[in-house]
Amino acid sequence: MTALRLTPLAASLPSTVPFVGPETQERSLGRPFRARLGANESLFGPSPHAIAAMAKAATEVWMYGDPELFELKAALAAHHACRPDHIVVGEGIDGLLGYLTRLMIAPGDKVVTSLGAYPTFPFHVAGFGGEIIRVPYKGDHEDPEALVACARAHRPKLVYLANPDNPMGSHHAGPVIEAMVAALPPESLLILDEAYIDLAPPGTAPMIAPDDPRVIRFRTFSKGYGMAGLRVGYAICAPDLARAFDKIRNHFGMGRIAQAGALAALADQDWLAKVRAGVAEGRDRLAAIARANGATALPSATNFVTMDLGRDGDFARATLRELTGLGVFVRMPGVAPLDRCLRVSVGDKAALDIFEDCLPRALQAAR
Amino acid sequence: MTALRLTPLAASLPSTVPFVGPETQERSLGRPFRARLGANESLFGPSPHAIAAMAKAATEVWMYGDPELFELKAALAAHHACRPDHIVVGEGIDGLLGYLTRLMIAPGDKVVTSLGAYPTFPFHVAGFGGEIIRVPYKGDHEDPEALVACARAHRPKLVYLANPDNPMGSHHAGPVIEAMVAALPPESLLILDEAYIDLAPPGTAPMIAPDDPRVIRFRTFSKGYGMAGLRVGYAICAPDLARAFDKIRNHFGMGRIAQAGALAALADQDWLAKVRAGVAEGRDRLAAIARANGATALPSATNFVTMDLGRDGDFARATLRELTGLGVFVRMPGVAPLDRCLRVSVGDKAALDIFEDCLPRALQAAR
Numbered sequence: 001m002t003a004l005r006l007t008p009l010a011a012s013l014p015s016t017v018p019f020v021g022p023e024t025q026e027r028s029l030g031r032p033f034r035a036r037l038g039a040n041e042s043l044f045g046p047s048p049h050a051i052a053a054m055a056k057a058a059t060e061v062w063m064y065g066d067p068e069l070f071e072l073k074a075a076l077a078a079h080h081a082c083r084p085d086h087i088v089v090g091e092g093i094d095g096l097l098g099y100l101t102r103l104m105i106a107p108g109d110k111v112v113t114s115l116g117a118y119p120t121f122p123f124h125v126a127g128f129g130g131e132i133i134r135v136p137y138k139g140d141h142e143d144p145e146a147l148v149a150c151a152r153a154h155r156p157k158l159v160y161l162a163n164p165d166n167p168m169g170s171h172h173a174g175p176v177i178e179a180m181v182a183a184l185p186p187e188s189l190l191i192l193d194e195a196y197i198d199l200a201p202p203g204t205a206p207m208i209a210p211d212d213p214r215v216i217r218f219r220t221f222s223k224g225y226g227m228a229g230l231r232v233g234y235a236i237c238a239p240d241l242a243r244a245f246d247k248i249r250n251h252f253g254m255g256r257i258a259q260a261g262a263l264a265a266l267a268d269q270d271w272l273a274k275v276r277a278g279v280a281e282g283r284d285r286l287a288a289i290a291r292a293n294g295a296t297a298l299p300s301a302t303n304f305v306t307m308d309l310g311r312d313g314d315f316a317r318a319t320l321r322e323l324t325g326l327g328v329f330v331r332m333p334g335v336a337p338l339d340r341c342l343r344v345s346v347g348d349k350a351a352l353d354i355f356e357d358c359l360p361r362a363l364q365a366a367r
Numbered sequence: 368m369t370a371l372r373l374t375p376l377a378a379s380l381p382s383t384v385p386f387v388g389p390e391t392q393e394r395s396l397g398r399p400f401r402a403r404l405g406a407n408e409s410l411f412g413p414s415p416h417a418i419a420a421m422a423k424a425a426t427e428v429w430m431y432g433d434p435e436l437f438e439l440k441a442a443l444a445a446h447h448a449c450r451p452d453h454i455v456v457g458e459g460i461d462g463l464l465g466y467l468t469r470l471m472i473a474p475g476d477k478v479v480t481s482l483g484a485y486p487t488f489p490f491h492v493a494g495f496g497g498e499i500i501r502v503p504y505k506g507d508h509e510d511p512e513a514l515v516a517c518a519r520a521h522r523p524k525l526v527y528l529a530n531p532d533n534p535m536g537s538h539h540a541g542p543v544i545e546a547m548v549a550a551l552p553p554e555s556l557l558i559l560d561e562a563y564i565d566l567a568p569p570g571t572a573p574m575i576a577p578d579d580p581r582v583i584r585f586r587t588f589s590k591g592y593g594m595a596g597l598r599v600g601y602a603i604c605a606p607d608l609a610r611a612f613d614k615i616r617n618h619f620g621m622g623r624i625a626q627a628g629a630l631a632a633l634a635d636q637d638w639l640a641k642v643r644a645g646v647a648e649g650r651d652r653l654a655a656i657a658r659a660n661g662a663t664a665l666p667s668a669t670n671f672v673t674m675d676l677g678r679d680g681d682f683a684r685a686t687l688r689e690l691t692g693l694g695v696f697v698r699m700p701g702v703a704p705l706d707r708c709l710r711v712s713v714g715d716k717a718a719l720d721i722f723e724d725c726l727p728r729a730l731q732a733a734r
Contacts, residue, residue, distance in 0.1 A: 004580070004607055004611065005524055005554065005556070006470050006471060006611060007469075007470065007471060007472065007473040008473070009473070010469070010470045010611065010614060010615070013614040013615065014614065015610050015613040015614050017434065017435075017613060019434070019618070019619075021431065021433050021434040021435060021619075023433040023434075023435065023437060024433075024434075024435055024437075027437065036430065039430075039431055041429050041430050041431065042429045043429065044429070045426070045428075045429045046428060046429060051425050051426055051428075054421075054422075054425035054428065054624065055421075055422035057596075058418050058421035058422050058425070058624070058628070059412070059418055060596065061412075061413060061418075061421065061593075061594050061595070061596040061597050061628070062408050062410065062411070062412045062413060062593045062594065062595060062596065063403065063406075063408050063595060063596050064388065064406055064408065064589075064595045065596050065598075066388055066390040066391075067384065067386070067388040067390075067391075068384075068390065068391055070390060070391075091458060091617055091620050092617070092619065092620065094617050094618075094619055094620065095617045095620060098617060102377070103373050103374065103377045104372060104373060104374060104377070105374065106374040106375070106376070109374070127614065127615050157372055187372065189372070213371070226428075226429045227428050227429065228428070228429060228430060228431045229424075229427065229428040229429065229430050229431050229432050229622045229623030229624065230428050230622050230623075230624065231432075231619070231621075231622040240371055241371060243382050244371065244373060244377065244382065246382040246383075246384060247380040247381065247382050247494065248380065248494050250458055250461050250465060251384055251386070251461075252386075252388075252459065252461055252598070253458050253459065253461065253462060253598060254598075255596045255597050255598040255625070256596030257421065257425070257596065257597065257624055258622070261425070261428070
């Protein structure tokens with residue numbers, strides 16, 4: 001250990017992992033999960049056209065991908081009625097959150113987020129020495145008014161809000177977000193994480209001009225488009241901020257298969273519509289399963305359903321442990337009072353049948 | 368612009384791109400290149416088994432990849448007769464260089480590299496505020512003795528050496544590197560970039576114990592394995608350093624197709640042997656083409672041939688421009704005196720036929 005000469009900041013960081021993957025759990029269980037419903041992946045999979053495009057790109061993978069992502073950025077710009085210079089593409093929203101934090105946060109700089117919200121953002125902030133200020137949820141929603149009040153008090157450089165929210169599945173209507181943007185102090189850039197927006201009700205996306213310097217929006221091909229394992233996220237923001245990513249990003253980091261798959265997926269909006277319908281149906285079924293077991297499904301604008309088990313975090317954790325032992329992978333919020341819930345991704349019929357069979361047994365055992 | 372609140376370090380960085388991609392050049396030319404020989408990609412492509420594995424993984428890409436890369440790390444450990452905890456896998460060597468620099472370099476910390484060596488390392492060092500000290504090449508080789516002398520004088524935290532070297536294609540025998548490791552000051556970690564090692568003569572890889580805290584070795588699936596567009600690199604180093612990457616890396620950054628492709632490619636060492644034979648043949652042909660045009664092919668331990676055109680940088684740049692205009696993508700070293708050369712990747716017969724046809728015309732026009 002004596003030879004390790006990390007920076008003082010790096011030395012101070014824990015080697016923790018933000019999420020333990022299901023494969024790690026499978027290795028300790030000694031068998032694969034029967035139902036993979038914990039990572040909000042899309043069991044409907046990607047568009048068949050995207051699968052075909054990725055298979056074709058595999059034969060061309062001896063070539064680096066275009067470091068400027070010209071075609072993909074042009075297609076995204078057309079899709080969002082903005083210009084390519086409003087778009088940044090990166091290695092998932094996780095990767096882009098890392099780059100943005102690096103651009104904006106030096107040791108001691110402040111950020112504001114919600115207590116219990118997506119943990120990869122604080123992981124990056126801590127990694128660059130930033131100070132994280134957390135605001136509680138209001139019921140099962142992130143609380144825009146409290147986030148604004150906190151930002152006005154602390155003048156952070158970044159404020160994070162996911163809409164729809166993970167892990168609760170709740171959402172705010174677009175105008176609520178617009179009001180929040182208008183009320184933030186001028187020092188604060190809003191990170192609007194819209195990973196689940198493709199699955200949310202109409203009107204969830206706020207009207208924000210791509211040139212608006214107060215907001216950076218994040219989108220992904222991991223959820224609605226069903227390509228979590230491809231690692232393609234993108235941001236929409238003002239061109240000067242978009243350009244700043246070029247100062248630090250891994251310029252050849254987006255591979256050839258990733259670019260081809262994303263391009264084909266974006267072109268197949270019919271597939272996305274089918275996924276949306278399938279997700280709505282799956283949410284209804286998960287809500288019915290929750291009801292049948294005396295739990296309450298929270299309203300969801302995502303591809304998962306958060307179920308209030310009506311007791312405390314210990315009970316929910318015990319239930320989750322039992323489900324894991326029965327071969328069902330689900331997750332749950334990490335902090336009270338959100339941790340009274342389980343978070344179950346929408347699955348196909350086979351996976352939901354298994355969940356329906358196992359949930360009552362798990363609850364029984366946890367009691 | 369007024370709203371951008373970058374860190375002072377980020378604000379000071381240029382938005383330059385380390386390499387302009389061939390696609391960017393094709394867009395300004397208005398047509399695709401006829402021969403793509405500039406990025407040291409493998410025109411032999413990846414193993415057919417790897418292509419099949421990637422196509423299969425495309426159907427499973429709705430799942431995140433294993434964030435611990437268990438199977439790939441186990442296979443790499445078996446291949447290198449080390450343990451999985453000696454291995455770090457990341458988004459190409461470029462991505463891993465970024466992580467390592469972030470772990471080790473705070474503003475003002477020093478690094479030593481060679482003047483004209485791989486530019487992505489200084490890109491990352493500048494990005495974290497490090498001070499870059501450059502040592503000239505000795506002839507067409509990086510100069511281990513001068514690098515050691517410079518390190519002894521300046522006590523840098525990192526010393527970079529590529530063996531074989533890019534852009535010159537030269538190499539040192541393993542014992543030269545071993546002597547360099549023994550002579551470095553205790554403050555300095557050697558980054559040994561072995562991107563091209565799969566194509567080098569036997570004896571090029573030094574004997575270094577994976578536990579040796581003085582060295583981190585980088586390898587890649589981009590060159591010999593022919594998967595530049597997949598973005599999979601890895602490091603071999605002491606476990607405490609390997610573990611430190613977990614403090615900051617994009618834990619879900621390695622996708623499902625990338626992991627599957629790398630695993631299958633590693634398993635097909637017969638394919639690598641075929642590529643090695645094809646590369647050797649291609650180097651011979653490129654040397655003959657150089658000779659026939661009054662140029663000198665430098666000895667190469669890589670999948671490219673660096674050709675000394677026998678005049679100055681302006682002449683080489685003019686020749687490169689002409690080749691570009693003729694639809695041939697090649698690159699050249701950026702600094703004198705290395706910039707008297709062109710760097711031409713080994714291609715298949717069709718691509719080398721085009722290069723053979725175009726080189727005399729380009730030289731003629733440049734004269």
